Amino acid sequence: MTTDPDSVAGLVARLLKRRGVERVFALCGGHIMPVWMRLDAEGVRIVDVRDERAAVHMAQAHAELTGRLGVALVTAGPGVTNAMTGIANAHVSRAPVLVLSGTSPRPQENRGGLQDLDHTQLVRAITRYARTVREPDLALAELDEAVSRAMGEGGEPGPAYIDFPTDTLRSLVPKALQLEEHLRPKQRPVARPDPDRIAEAVDLLWSARRVLVVSGRGARGAGPELVSFLDRLGAAYLDTGESRGLVPDSHPSVVGAMRGAAMGDADVVLTVGRRLDFQLAYGSPSVFGEAKFVRLADVPAELRDNRRGAVEVLASPAEALRALVEAAGNRAPALDRDWAAKLRAGHEERAKKLRRTMAAAPAGSDGRLHPNRVLAALQEAMGPDAIAVVDGGDFLSFARVGLSAPAMLDPGPFGCIGVGVPYGIAASLAFPDRPVVVATGDGAFGFNAIEVDTAVRHKAPVLIVVANNGAWQIEVHDQTVTHGKVVGTRLQFSDHAAMARAFGMHAERVETEEQLKPAIERALANRPALIDAVVTPEAVSSDAKTGLAWVPDLQPLAAWDEAERKWRGGG
Numbered sequence: 001m002t003t004d005p006d007s008v009a010g011l012v013a014r015l016l017k018r019r020g021v022e023r024v025f026a027l028c029g030g031h032i033m034p035v036w037m038r039l040d041a042e043g044v045r046i047v048d049v050r051d052e053r054a055a056v057h058m059a060q061a062h063a064e065l066t067g068r069l070g071v072a073l074v075t076a077g078p079g080v081t082n083a084m085t086g087i088a089n090a091h092v093s094r095a096p097v098l099v100l101s102g103t104s105p106r107p108q109e110n111r112g113g114l115q116d117l118d119h120t121q122l123v124r125a126i127t128r129y130a131r132t133v134r135e136p137d138l139a140l141a142e143l144d145e146a147v148s149r150a151m152g153e154g155g156e157p158g159p160a161y162i163d164f165p166t167d168t169l170r171s172l173v174p175k176a177l178q179l180e181e182h183l184r185p186k187q188r189p190v191a192r193p194d195p196d197r198i199a200e201a202v203d204l205l206w207s208a209r210r211v212l213v214v215s216g217r218g219a220r221g222a223g224p225e226l227v228s229f230l231d232r233l234g235a236a237y238l239d240t241g242e243s244r245g246l247v248p249d250s251h252p253s254v255v256g257a258m259r260g261a262a263m264g265d266a267d268v269v270l271t272v273g274r275r276l277d278f279q280l281a282y283g284s285p286s287v288f289g290e291a292k293f294v295r296l297a298d299v300p301a302e303l304r305d306n307r308r309g310a311v312e313v314l315a316s317p318a319e320a321l322r323a324l325v326e327a328a329g330n331r332a333p334a335l336d337r338d339w340a341a342k343l344r345a346g347h348e349e350r351a352k353k354l355r356r357t358m359a360a361a362p363a364g365s366d367g368r369l370h371p372n373r374v375l376a377a378l379q380e381a382m383g384p385d386a387i388a389v390v391d392g393g394d395f396l397s398f399a400r401v402g403l404s405a406p407a408m409l410d411p412g413p414f415g416c417i418g419v420g421v422p423y424g425i426a427a428s429l430a431f432p433d434r435p436v437v438v439a440t441g442d443g444a445f446g447f448n449a450i451e452v453d454t455a456v457r458h459k460a461p462v463l464i465v466v467a468n469n470g471a472w473q474i475e476v477h478d479q480t481v482t483h484g485k486v487v488g489t490r491l492q493f494s495d496h497a498a499m500a501r502a503f504g505m506h507a508e509r510v511e512t513e514e515q516l517k518p519a520i521e522r523a524l525a526n527r528p529a530l531i532d533a534v535v536t537p538e539a540v541s542s543d544a545k546t547g548l549a550w551v552p553d554l555q556p557l558a559a560w561d562e563a564e565r566k567w568r569g570g571g
Helices: 008-018 030-042 052-066 078-093 119-126 136-150 166-170 195-207 223-233 256-265 278-283 317-328 337-359 371-382 394-402 420-430 442-447 449-457 473-483 496-502 513-525 558-568
Strands: 023-026 045-048 070-073 097-103 129-132 160-165 211-215 236-238 268-272 292-297 311-314 387-391 407-409 436-441 462-468 506-510 529-534
Touching (some): 008 030, 008 136, 008 160, 030 045, 030 097, 030 166, 045 449, 052 070, 052 097, 052 407, 052 420, 078 119, 097 119, 097 136, 097 166, 119 160, 129 136, 136 160, 195 268, 195 292, 195 311, 195 317, 223 317, 236 256, 236 337, 256 337, 292 317, 337 371, 371 394, 371 436, 371 462, 371 513, 387 394, 387 420, 394 436, 394 473, 420 436, 420 442, 420 449, 420 462, 436 442, 442 449, 442 462, 449 462, 449 496, 462 496, 462 513, 496 529, 513 529
Parallel strands (some): 023 070, 070 097, 097 160, 211 236, 211 268, 268 292, 292 311, 436 462, 506 529
């Protein structure tokens, strides 16, 4: 049976094609088969995965790296429930993802049919829009609305969810109701900044002595404007996992290695599309002192959380940054250049020391490699245009500091480990001419290890490097220090390379320093590829040392928690 192009399924596929969707990440099932076949007929590539969670992770990575809509297609019942972690991750990350599914045919609803479940009730709390479309004539309008909501039109961006009864998907829609206004591509509206708020922000920023700029999700797409702003003001700059690569590491404003000092010294903090969440100590005066905040964002969630701004600008970050520079004109900033230069010098000194210590990091008493040795070799081999994906708990802590690339993705504010392999596959398919490297811990790798099969089948040119320390190491450290024994947090030093080879992937197991560099070179030349690097569990990451696993009461890190307690107590 061939699905008619004028059916609801045909219109779904046609709309996605018209909106520039080139690939959909999906796992097949009977309830969505009409859409599946029409996507193929329209020439939209289906990247068929092994688990629905991975499909949504891939859609998110595609959206975050390209700035365009990411689309996942999953079947009914367990297809949707499997996808929910991916949907929740996209929700917290505010990533524009559209998730499509099917439901039981209308005559079978609520009768105990196969995989019959009210999906929208499950996903409504973690989506911007969640609807079951039963009436064929409304399908295009509903889909248009879902795409708009996902892209942030009407609120903050994030996942939108639409499903259709299977008989609705097969139903025909009269040509008179196939309105061009719903099918055609849409230009995203641009929010212009209020000139009065811009003037207030300029007065505060240009009169401050120690300005710190912190970027986040909302700054994506505003890299040139951010660099121009930093050039003009001379402020110190910190990126976050959401905005790595927007400002080159070589820029004199970058002071990432002096994060604590910059946060504590600043008298004005400008946030650009960035929430003051746990990664920034919630903006607490216990860490930021008496600093005033200027909040700049295109969504309210990045404008008023935890700390209100002395000035708040709701606008496109690119437009607002451009307006700030223009409004400042020839005004000379009052910035303390010595303060900024001292931070930069400290950053460069620490960065150089880090590079030296990483390259010379000693093996453990067990003879196994230090994780930093793996990262140093990887950094040397990646090249200047690489895309890096870092994943895990303990290894993520090492990689966040020890690995740098023009574009980077990590588990994000949801802390959703296991994203590495799906993110890497999506990144390598979107940018096949750029080296894409996934640096993941062995625990995180296990969540979606089966997707190496997807990488092989779709010839996704990704390099996966697994730091294999045979443990959930942050938890092992916490249990050892806090409780005096280890319970249920040891893994095996499994041969992940052997598993990858079983699926047809080039893969090598590396156990010595001498093996490391040539193995990476061979892997980069034979992607998709995997390196299983056996590393010592004796290496303790900064996150393990600072209490991330312990989860202090008031702040995420032990030092911040202590400072918070003192501040609250008036000490």
